[in-house]
Amino acid sequence: DEDAAGASFAGQHDTYLNVRGEDAVLEAVARCRDSAISPGALAYRKQQGISVEDVKIGILVQQLVASDVSAIIFSHNPINKSPDELVINASWGLGESLVGGTVTPDTYVIRKSDLSVVSRQIAKKEQMTVMVPDGTKEVPVPKLLSEEPTLNDEQAIEMAQMAIKLEKATAYPVDIECAVAQGTLYLLQCRPITTL
Structure with a gap:
């Protein structure tokens, strides 16, 4: 739901950068998942008229680009x-x-x-x-x-x-x-x- 056409969800779910090692990645994924049901994310869903009953989140793990x-x-x-x-x-x-x-x-x-x-x-x-x-x-x-x-x-x-x-x-x-x-x-x- 993060980028639904009518609601951006930008900033509503946690993002973790420069996570290193398998255990740390798994922990970051779990924290991302949990952020989908944070008070702020649930309030945003309600404000946008999106159900808070069956919350789902897709999590992307990608290599960090060391951007200039x-x-x-x-x-x-x-x-x-x-x-x-x-x-x-x-x-x-x-x-x-x-x-x-x-x-x-x-x-x-x-x-x-x-x-x-x-x-x-x-x-x-x-x-x-x-x-x-x-x-x-x-x-x-x-x-x-x-x-x-x-x-x-x-x-x-x-x-x-x-x-x-x-x-x-x-x-x-x-x-x-x-x-x-x-x-x-x-x-x-x-x-x-x-x-x-």
Whole structure:
């Protein structure tokens, strides 16, 4: 149910990054499963008109991408609702702080019809999430990177092209999480935009 068409469930279930070893993975899977019936997740279900009787959750275990940059892409502009614009929010490091809203990201607006960068707002990025041996940690962004753009235009356009393809393949506007590691773009998650 996490990404039902009318309800995103984003942030309602627990996510664990950089889990190492079989026992630790099994424990993280159990905690994810249990988060489906947490008070917050059950309240969200009720608010969305979704049954709380037979709660099911799918859990994905995937290799962690040691991202230099993380991004969230909306294939329709969620601010002005334009279907011909997409918005990319990007920040340094792993996506945990970006998704959790604890960082102010760079914002790129791309016109889909001609793949032009309509605007870019480069934020002063103060925090980033990095891997540590037992999980992840928020640390200060190095001063040299704090006010530097996280993406060049080529990277932003590559992300836009991916979002356009996913939107066409799914036949609905999409909310995408992705990462760039050593110059390679990785798709991490794709779900319907529920806020349009």
